[in-house]
Amino acid sequence: MPQNAARKQKAVEAQTETEPVILLDHISELVTLAGPAAPRRGAQMRELGIVRDAAVLISGGQIVAVGTHREISRSAWLKQHRREVIELDCRGKLVTPGFVDSHTHPVFAAPRLVDFEKRAAGASYEEIAAAGGGIRASIDGVRRATESALAAQVSTALRQAQAQGTTTIEAKSGYGLDAASELKSLKAIRRAASEWPGTVVSTFLGAHVVPPEFKSIPDAYVDLLCRELLPKVTRAKLAQYVDVFCERGAFTLAQTERILSAATAHKLRTRVHVGQLTNTPLADVLKHSPASLDHLDHLTAADIKALAATNTVATLLPGANYFLATKAYPPARKLIAAGAAVALATDYNPGTSPTISMPMILSLACTQMKMTVAEALTAATINGAHALELGARKGSVEPGKDADLAFFELDDHRELAYWFGANHTVAVMMAGRFADLG
Numbered sequence: 001m002p003q004n005a006a007r008k009q010k011a012v013e014a015q016t017e018t019e020p021v022i023l024l025d026h027i028s029e030l031v032t033l034a035g036p037a038a039p040r041r042g043a044q045m046r047e048l049g050i051v052r053d054a055a056v057l058i059s060g061g062q063i064v065a066v067g068t069h070r071e072i073s074r075s076a077w078l079k080q081h082r083r084e085v086i087e088l089d090c091r092g093k094l095v096t097p098g099f100v101d102s103h104t105h106p107v108f109a110a111p112r113l114v115d116f117e118k119r120a121a122g123a124s125y126e127e128i129a130a131a132g133g134g135i136r137a138s139i140d141g142v143r144r145a146t147e148s149a150l151a152a153q154v155s156t157a158l159r160q161a162q163a164q165g166t167t168t169i170e171a172k173s174g175y176g177l178d179a180a181s182e183l184k185s186l187k188a189i190r191r192a193a194s195e196w197p198g199t200v201v202s203t204f205l206g207a208h209v210v211p212p213e214f215k216s217i218p219d220a221y222v223d224l225l226c227r228e229l230l231p232k233v234t235r236a237k238l239a240q241y242v243d244v245f246c247e248r249g250a251f252t253l254a255q256t257e258r259i260l261s262a263a264t265a266h267k268l269r270t271r272v273h274v275g276q277l278t279n280t281p282l283a284d285v286l287k288h289s290p291a292s293l294d295h296l297d298h299l300t301a302a303d304i305k306a307l308a309a310t311n312t313v314a315t316l317l318p319g320a321n322y323f324l325a326t327k328a329y330p331p332a333r334k335l336i337a338a339g340a341a342v343a344l345a346t347d348y349n350p351g352t353s354p355t356i357s358m359p360m361i362l363s364l365a366c367t368q369m370k371m372t373v374a375e376a377l378t379a380a381t382i383n384g385a386h387a388l389e390l391g392a393r394k395g396s397v398e399p400g401k402d403a404d405l406a407f408f409e410l411d412d413h414r415e416l417a418y419w420f421g422a423n424h425t426v427a428v429m430m431a432g433r434f435a436d437l438g
């Protein structure tokens, strides 16, 4: 190769190295989720913006253009950049926005197999917790583990999530439950996140349960959280959100409100586990404008109406219902009919939902909560992005958004929820780069 041609070639390679320009062409079915810059509600949740024989143009980690093959092949931008474009033929592939899993608890040391066997023998989640199992059974392992061991656990979870099409994930602390172990858990999330090409949103869940040493003085633990831990978490920029498990056996509504107020005073955003086992009226929680309320198995008609009138996303976690074999699932149909912005997430954790598979959650949403596949996909992508207040960057395939995509060896998006327990993910792209699914 003549010298300047070689130099030119190198320059193109260097450019594609830092800023690859990619044309995904002839995508059999592309689910764009294109639509308003807001969480989708009611009938909007059925609008997937499907394009067949589609093309997506990606540059600098972002989506530049989306359309049919015919439309994109005529684009002026493409004509101008043709020489530097890497073209990929996506025939036979279903492409969707990468899943946004907006609720997980990946910082734990070991599975809870004893609890699992006790439940199979007939004990309930609350009975097991009262007998010393449940969340408290995960504390020791996290307190004893090193930060790097926990980071390795989180990294494994992130790899498993990406292998099933997830490109953005929320991750909570919440099994350390003392100052050192909660900070260690959040640092483990930060370390694992720095090594993963996807996006991790970090949540401080020091208020998961009252740890054993504060059993008789729970308010003193709330003091510790508000006065010592929240300032430390804020100063070290270890979390974007504060979460509270507001439930019988965990934190009362009054304690929850104290923690939410303290979080807001520290300029941290909030989200709340609520209504999982019993009903807590939502009006007082909603006054704190949480980004999401999660679980919501036990809701009154008034709660549904109040929630639907706000920007707070209703995040449903049917993996927990499946694993605990609860009698009822969250009232997804009523929430959608009322106009609430519904999201779906895995709730990946060792006690109630040891799955990191969003396709499995789609299946549960459709079979058990009677959501349509379109509603479930909307809930698992764009509405999940809004639950993490990342709706402007994530959750749909539209120009200007991050190029976070999932590729499946499927012909029709409905198959994602149909083939339960199977994984058809063949590739994921995060910020314009393909990840190794190995």
Ligand code: NIG
Binding pocket: 105, 134, 135, 138, 245, 273, 276, 320, 347, 349, 350, 351, 352, 353
């Ligand atoms: O979201 N509900 C509280 N937290 C988890 C369960 C945690 C556990 O049992 O380890 C949940 O279901």
Ligand code: FE
Binding pocket: 103, 105, 273, 347, 349
């Ligand atoms: Fe949870």
